[in-house]
Amino acid sequence: MNPRLTLATARRVLAQIRHDHRTMGLLVGVPSLLMTLLWWIYDGGRIFDQIGAPLLGIFPLVIMFLITSVTTLRERTSGTLERLMTMPIRRADFVLGYAIALGFAALVQTTIVATYAIVVLDLQVAGPEWMLVGISVLSAVLGVVMGLAASSLARTEFQAVQFMPALILPQLLLCGLLVPRELMPPVAEAISDFLPLSYAVDAVKEVARSPDPTIAFQVGIIWVFILGLLLLGIGTLRRRSA
Amino acid sequence: MVVDRLSVVRGSTTALRDVRFTLEPGTLTGLLGPSGAGKTTLMRAIVGVQIITSGSVTVLGRPAGSAPLRSRVGYVTQNPSVYPDLTVGENLRYFARILGAPASDVDRVVEEVQLRGQAEQVVSTLSGGERSRVSLATALLGRPELLVLDEPTVGLDPVLRRDLWELFGRLAERGVTLLVSSHVMDEATRCHRLLLLRQAELLADGSLAELQRLTGQSEPEQVFLHLIDNDPQGQGPNGDGDPADGQGAA
Numbered sequence: 001m002n003p004r005l006t007l008a009t010a011r012r013v014l015a016q017i018r019h020d021h022r023t024m025g026l027l028v029g030v031p032s033l034l035m036t037l038l039w040w041i042y043d044g045g046r047i048f049d050q051i052g053a054p055l056l057g058i059f060p061l062v063i064m065f066l067i068t069s070v071t072t073l074r075e076r077t078s079g080t081l082e083r084l085m086t087m088p089i090r091r092a093d094f095v096l097g098y099a100i101a102l103g104f105a106a107l108v109q110t111t112i113v114a115t116y117a118i119v120v121l122d123l124q125v126a127g128p129e130w131m132l133v134g135i136s137v138l139s140a141v142l143g144v145v146m147g148l149a150a151s152s153l154a155r156t157e158f159q160a161v162q163f164m165p166a167l168i169l170p171q172l173l174l175c176g177l178l179v180p181r182e183l184m185p186p187v188a189e190a191i192s193d194f195l196p197l198s199y200a201v202d203a204v205k206e207v208a209r210s211p212d213p214t215i216a217f218q219v220g221i222i223w224v225f226i227l228g229l230l231l232l233g234i235g236t237l238r239r240r241s242a
Numbered sequence: 243m244v245v246d247r248l249s250v251v252r253g254s255t256t257a258l259r260d261v262r263f264t265l266e267p268g269t270l271t272g273l274l275g276p277s278g279a280g281k282t283t284l285m286r287a288i289v290g291v292q293i294i295t296s297g298s299v300t301v302l303g304r305p306a307g308s309a310p311l312r313s314r315v316g317y318v319t320q321n322p323s324v325y326p327d328l329t330v331g332e333n334l335r336y337f338a339r340i341l342g343a344p345a346s347d348v349d350r351v352v353e354e355v356q357l358r359g360q361a362e363q364v365v366s367t368l369s370g371g372e373r374s375r376v377s378l379a380t381a382l383l384g385r386p387e388l389l390v391l392d393e394p395t396v397g398l399d400p401v402l403r404r405d406l407w408e409l410f411g412r413l414a415e416r417g418v419t420l421l422v423s424s425h426v427m428d429e430a431t432r433c434h435r436l437l438l439l440r441q442a443e444l445l446a447d448g449s450l451a452e453l454q455r456l457t458g459q460s461e462p463e464q465v466f467l468h469l470i471d472n473d474p475q476g477q478g479p480n481g482d483g484d485p486a487d488g489q490g491a492a
Contacts, residue, residue: 008339016327019364079323083380086289088312089340240293240307242252 001092009089009097010104011069017105025103026065031059031113037119050123054130054177054204056117057139060110061197063167064140068102068147069160077157081212081242091237095148101228102147106140127207135207137201138222143168145229146196152236171197176205196225243288243388243419248297250283257283260336261295265421267387270414270435281423285390289317292466301388306363313341316381320375320392323380326366330357330376332482333365334383343384351379354409356402362464371398378406387412391422392401407432417492427462438469445473 014023017023038055038133042048056078075081086240117123125132150167174184174192181192181202192198243265250258258280265271269308273281284294284351287299290307302314324333334348352361361370365376378394391410395403407429410420416432422433430436430450438446438453446453446469452461459466 005340010334012325012328015332016325019327050439078326079319079321082291082319083317083323083337084340085291086307086312086315086317087343088309091295106488108451156275240291242293 001090001096005089005093006096009094010100010163013098014104016044016071018099018111018214020121023067027109028061028112030063031109032116035117035121035123036060036115037053039117039123040199041175048121048174051122051177052117052121053125053208054175054201055121056114056132057136057204058172058175058177058197060106060113060136060140061143061146061200062164063109064106064143065147065150065168066161067105068144069151070157071102072098072148072151073154073157075162076151082149085239089237092234095234095237097149097150099141099144099233102144103141106144107137108113110137120242125208126211127209127213131207131213132204134174135200135203138219139197141215141226142196142200142222142229145226148233149236152233155188163227165241168197171195173202174176174198186210196222196229199225243299243302243421244298245284245288246280246298248284248287248299249295250280250287250292251295252283256442258287261435261439261442261444262297262399263310263444263447264421266418266445267419268414270410270420270422270432270434271437271460272430273421273425273437273439274430275439276470279424280442282392284439285317285392285423287420288388288390289315307366313343313384314387316383316389318377318381318388318389318394318400319376320396322377324363324365324373324376327364329362329364330368330379331361333376334379338383341384347383347385351382353378354382371402374398375402375406385418387418389418389420389422391420392437393423393425395424395426399451403429406473427466430462431468438466440470440473445469471491485490 021076024127035056036145038052039048069147112132114136118129146167151160154163174188174195175197176192184192199218199221203215206213206215246262248261250256253349260425261284273284275281283292288301288306301311304311317343330352331348334351336348338345352358355378356418357372357379358376365373374394381391395406398406411432412420414420433450435449436453437444448484451461453465457465459465459468
């Protein structure tokens with residue numbers, strides 16, 4: 001790994017996002033709009049607080065997953081990845097460059113949306129609000145690394161988009177948002193133990209309910225998933241192909 | 243650069259069969275052949291991104307694709323492989339950083355492909371010919387010793403094509419080894435040597451003058467067609483199916 005090449009790649013990816021004004025608007029606008037709709041249909045009440053807190057991380061996760069898998073796949077189909085693979089850049093530099101750039105985009109996006117939800121929509125949690133923002137950012141970063149790992153499975157952008165319902169929606173059903181995990185059928189609960197989103201939602205619920213939340217365990221597990229998925233993304237990138 | 247008994251089998255199709263040739267430093271070699279003949283596969287093998295079935299490719303004394311070669315070999319893919327949503331300058335500065343090339347290199351290559359006026363333009367707003375020149379400029383960064391160019395002049399007007407071939411000639415004089423694929427036969431006159439690939443095999447190898455003598459044709463296009471039409475290997479409908487065929491040809 002070479003930090004100079006990793007950072008050059010991260011800067012390049014951010015420059016690409018910066019050139020695309022519409023994407024920048026969508027990145028921040030869409031989750032804010034969704035939070036507003038949620039606030040509206042629940043009339044800003046207690047249910048909004050209960051569902052809004054976990055969704056604050058889930059909306060950016062879905063968006064970052066899609067953006068990541070499509071941008072990295074575009075790199076494969078356009079031939080720029082093949083060109084880079086003939087150059088002195090390591091696979092880790094490439095994947096980490098993407099992770100840093102899109103992780104930064106996720107940080108900006110989620111911080112803006114969370115601030116909007118807390119200040120304007122008056123989303124309330126019992127614990128400290130910075131913890132809610134922090135977990136939401138981690139969820140969005142999870143979306144980035146899941147997208148990086150998934151893009152190696154997809155051959156076309158068409159397939160990449162379909163990995164969203166295939167990989168994210170099952171996690172959404174099993175993460176404890178609709179039914180508390182301990183009330184699910186035992187097999188479903190056991191499966192949910194192996195899905196990263198479950199820990200993000202567990203942590204958010206803890207922050208929502210307790211004025212003095214302990215979430216070190218959940219945050220630790222989320223980091224293990226983030227690092228594991230990064231390694232998977234690096235390992236599945238191939239310099240040579242048929 | 244030495245290609246020795248190189249074969250590439252992809253699924254049930256043979257992309258390259260027992261190809262062998264050597265390129266001397268400072269030469270400009272044209273790689274010709276009908277589409278589907280294996281030109282791109284051969285070039286990919288030389289830059290080290292192609293999984294090869296058997297044989298070997300040695301570049302500047304090392305196996306193709308090995309780490310020390312990655313800043314000494316320039317490669318241009320058939321479709322312009324640059325970032326369409328970045329400016330010409332942003333593209334070149336990024337690739338220059340990856341190659342460890344000096345920042346001054348960006349101005350030099352922009353000059354060489356005649357894109358001075360477009361340097362701060364976003365690539366997606368350029369014409370097709372301009373885009374492929376950005377891709378070519380990228381390959382010139384860091385002054386590589388071997389340049390592998392896959393149809394770099396496709397879609398360019400005659401004036402630009404002439405200018406680029408003059409650039410290739412100057413690079414060869416400087417000692418750069420170039421392998422340039424093309425299907426515009428007139429461009430063959432610019433090359434020191436020609437390799438003709440047909441149905442995964444190397445059909446002819448020599449200077450244009452030698453091939454003209456061999457075929458008794460004077461026009462490059464006729465030389466090419468004559469070689470293809472009189473190739474006993476490609477005549478039979480199932481000539482490719484029998485593995486013994488390949489042996490017989492070698």
